[in-house]
Amino acid sequence: MISPKLTATPTLALTAGEPAGIGPDLCVQIAQKDLRCRLIVIADRELLQERARLLQLPLQITDYSPMVEIEHKTASLHVLHVPLAESAVPGKLNPANARYVLNTLERAVEGCSNGEFDAMVTAPVHKGAINDAGIAFTGHTEYLSWLTNSHAVMMLVGGSMRVTLATTHLPLKDVAAAVTCETLEQKLRIIQHDLITRFAIPKPRIAVAGLNPHAGESGHLGREEIDIIIPSLEKLRGEGINLIGPLPADTLFNPSHLKNYDCIFAMYHDQGLPVLKHASFGAGVNVTLGLPIIRTSVDHGTALDLASTDRADPGSLLAAIEMAITLAGIRGKFSKLEHACP
Known part of the structure; x- marks a missing residue:
C-alpha cells in the first residue's frame, strides 16, 4: 500500500477541533515541523498563541489572506481567524464553543469547494460538547456529508x-x-x-x-x-x-x-x-x-486530559497531512488525464 509521491505543493486547510482538547496543541506542534504543503490553520488565533505559551513552544502567527502567497516556515502558522465564543480552558469542555467548532469546519468545506484549498485536515472534535449545546451531531463524517450533500x-x-x-x-x-x-x-x-x-x-x-x-x-x-x-x-x-x-x-x-x-x-x-x-x-x-472534496483526519479523540501538557503525540496529524498531500496529487493527475481525453 505504498502511495505515490507528490511534487507540487498543495494548500491545505487544518481545523483545530475542540478548543479544550489537544487539537490546538497539535497545531502548535506541527508548526515546528518542515511540511510539504502550504498550511492554513482555521482557528481562534489567541487560542493557538495561548496554547503555544503553555507548551513553551515558539509560534509566530500570520493572518491568512487568500491574496498573499503562502510559504510554511518552522515555528510559524498562517491562521484563518475564527473567534471563540468564550475563552477555552484546557481539559474543560464548554458547549458555548460548539458553534465555533462547526464554523471552522464550514469554512474549510467552503474553501475546498471553491478551489481556495486543495484539501482539508481535521483535528478531533468532541461530539458530546456539540450535542450538549443543543446541536444534533454524530461525527465529522456525517456532518461533512450533510454540508456537501453527498x-x-x-x-x-x-x-x-x-x-x-x-x-x-x-x-x-x-x-x-x-x-x-x-x-x-x-x-x-x-x-x-x-x-x-x-x-x-x-x-x-x-x-x-x-x-x-x-x-x-x-x-x-x-x-x-x-x-x-x-x-x-x-x-x-x-x-x-x-x-x-x-x-x-x-x-x-x-x-x-x-x-x-x-x-x-x-x-x-x-x-x-x-x-x-x-x-x-x-x-x-x-x-x-464519497465527498466532492478531500478530507483526512486523525485516528484519535480530543484527549482532554493531555491538553496543554506537552504529552500529545502529533504523529497521526502529521500522517493525515501527508495523506492529504498524496491524495491531492493523485487527484491532480486524474484531472489532467480527464482533460487530456477527447
Missing part, C-alpha cells in the same frame, strides 16, 4: 490496512437494521470509485466482513448474510467490482489474508476499527470517501 464512507488507513465501514456512529442495537442492500451497494460503489480515482488502484480487491459471528454460519447465527449481504455482493460483482466475502470477521484480519486485499469493508465501527487501531494507533489516518 454520501460519505468512513475509511481508516494504517498498519498496512484500509478499513471502510458500512455503518459508523450507531448504537450496536441499531446496526443490523441499518445494514440494507441499498446501503451496502451505495457504499461499495463509492469505495470502488475512490480506490481507483483517489488511491490510484486500477482493480481494487475489496474484502467484505459478515455481520454475524462466522458470517452467519449458513444462517444458524443470523440470516443477514443470506438475505442481504450475499445478494448485494452478487449484484455488484455483476458490475465488475471485485468483492471477496462475506468473510468471518474473526479471521479476516489475519496477516496472511490481508496481503490479498486492497481494502476491507466492515459492517460496523467496532468490528473493523479496533484491529486497525491496534496495528497503527497514533499513526493512522481517517479518510472520508
Whole structure:
C-alpha cells in the first residue's frame, strides 16, 4: 500500500477541533515541523498563541489572506481567524464553543469547494460538547456529508490496512437494521470509485466482513448474510467490482489474508476499527470517501486530559497531512488525464 509521491505543493486547510482538547496543541506542534504543503490553520488565533505559551513552544502567527502567497516556515502558522465564543480552558469542555467548532469546519468545506484549498485536515472534535449545546451531531463524517450533500464512507488507513465501514456512529442495537442492500451497494460503489480515482488502484480487491459471528454460519447465527449481504455482493460483482466475502470477521484480519486485499469493508465501527487501531494507533489516518472534496483526519479523540501538557503525540496529524498531500496529487493527475481525453 505504498502511495505515490507528490511534487507540487498543495494548500491545505487544518481545523483545530475542540478548543479544550489537544487539537490546538497539535497545531502548535506541527508548526515546528518542515511540511510539504502550504498550511492554513482555521482557528481562534489567541487560542493557538495561548496554547503555544503553555507548551513553551515558539509560534509566530500570520493572518491568512487568500491574496498573499503562502510559504510554511518552522515555528510559524498562517491562521484563518475564527473567534471563540468564550475563552477555552484546557481539559474543560464548554458547549458555548460548539458553534465555533462547526464554523471552522464550514469554512474549510467552503474553501475546498471553491478551489481556495486543495484539501482539508481535521483535528478531533468532541461530539458530546456539540450535542450538549443543543446541536444534533454524530461525527465529522456525517456532518461533512450533510454540508456537501453527498454520501460519505468512513475509511481508516494504517498498519498496512484500509478499513471502510458500512455503518459508523450507531448504537450496536441499531446496526443490523441499518445494514440494507441499498446501503451496502451505495457504499461499495463509492469505495470502488475512490480506490481507483483517489488511491490510484486500477482493480481494487475489496474484502467484505459478515455481520454475524462466522458470517452467519449458513444462517444458524443470523440470516443477514443470506438475505442481504450475499445478494448485494452478487449484484455488484455483476458490475465488475471485485468483492471477496462475506468473510468471518474473526479471521479476516489475519496477516496472511490481508496481503490479498486492497481494502476491507466492515459492517460496523467496532468490528473493523479496533484491529486497525491496534496495528497503527497514533499513526493512522481517517479518510472520508464519497465527498466532492478531500478530507483526512486523525485516528484519535480530543484527549482532554493531555491538553496543554506537552504529552500529545502529533504523529497521526502529521500522517493525515501527508495523506492529504498524496491524495491531492493523485487527484491532480486524474484531472489532467480527464482533460487530456477527447
